[in-house]
Amino acid sequence: MRILLIGPQGCGKGTQAKLLASKLGVPHISTGDLLRSATGELRKEIDSYIVAGNLYPDEKMLEVLKKRFGESDCEKGFILDGFPRNLKQAEMLDSITKVDRVIEISISDDEAVRRLSGRVACPSCGAGFNNATMPPKVRGICDKCGGELVQRADDTEEAIRKRLEIYHRETEPILEHYGAVRVNGENDIEEVFEEILKLIGIEP
Numbered sequence: 001m002r003i004l005l006i007g008p009q010g011c012g013k014g015t016q017a018k019l020l021a022s023k024l025g026v027p028h029i030s031t032g033d034l035l036r037s038a039t040g041e042l043r044k045e046i047d048s049y050i051v052a053g054n055l056y057p058d059e060k061m062l063e064v065l066k067k068r069f070g071e072s073d074c075e076k077g078f079i080l081d082g083f084p085r086n087l088k089q090a091e092m093l094d095s096i097t098k099v100d101r102v103i104e105i106s107i108s109d110d111e112a113v114r115r116l117s118g119r120v121a122c123p124s125c126g127a128g129f130n131n132a133t134m135p136p137k138v139r140g141i142c143d144k145c146g147g148e149l150v151q152r153a154d155d156t157e158e159a160i161r162k163r164l165e166i167y168h169r170e171t172e173p174i175l176e177h178y179g180a181v182r183v184n185g186e187n188d189i190e191e192v193f194e195e196i197l198k199l200i201g202i203e204p
């Protein structure tokens with residue numbers, strides 16, 4: 001089964017993709033991870049775009065995906081996350097594969113802001129916490145090394161709301177394109193997962 005997960009940042013898409021991939025025995029293909037973990041010639045090429053301050057072009061991303069879909073672990077399907085982000089990309093994806101199910105994990109803008117603006121990390125040891133969902137024992141202090149926790153510059157409410165606006169404008173039209181089904185991402189991780197399994201006809 002080839003499943004596409006769509007949702008705004010903070011909806012828990014990555015977590016659900018991992019759970020689903022392990023339940024179905026298919027790979028979780030995250031375009032973000034694919035780009036980050038690339039090696040060799042592909043790494044050099046991706047870096048050349050990043051260094052120049054450009055996004056990796058859609059056509060190139062499509063080639064990377066096509067190659068990935070052709071690997072043997074994708075024979076039974078895959079869980080795709082991170083692509084497409086707009087209608088043009090969806091049409092490009094349609095030209096190389098047929099997606100069986102498209103699931104939207106929906107959360108309100110306010111909940112996304114609550115979750116994302118709570119993210120803090122320790123610059124000393126790299127540990128991550130979330131004041132909203134996974135708070136450190138002492139606010140502002142790293143549980144592991146006692147370092148001072150800081151927020152990422154792009155996790156301010158203003159920056160988050162700007163990203164959500166782009167999601168509503170660019171990404172949401174994909175949902176109609178595919179006739180996506182919606183689950184409520186504001187429920188607990190386990191509840192969301194069960195709802196997804198029910199939607200795709202798998203016993204929990």
Ligand SMILES: [Zn+2]
Nearest residue numbers: 122125142145
């Ligand atoms: Zn630390």
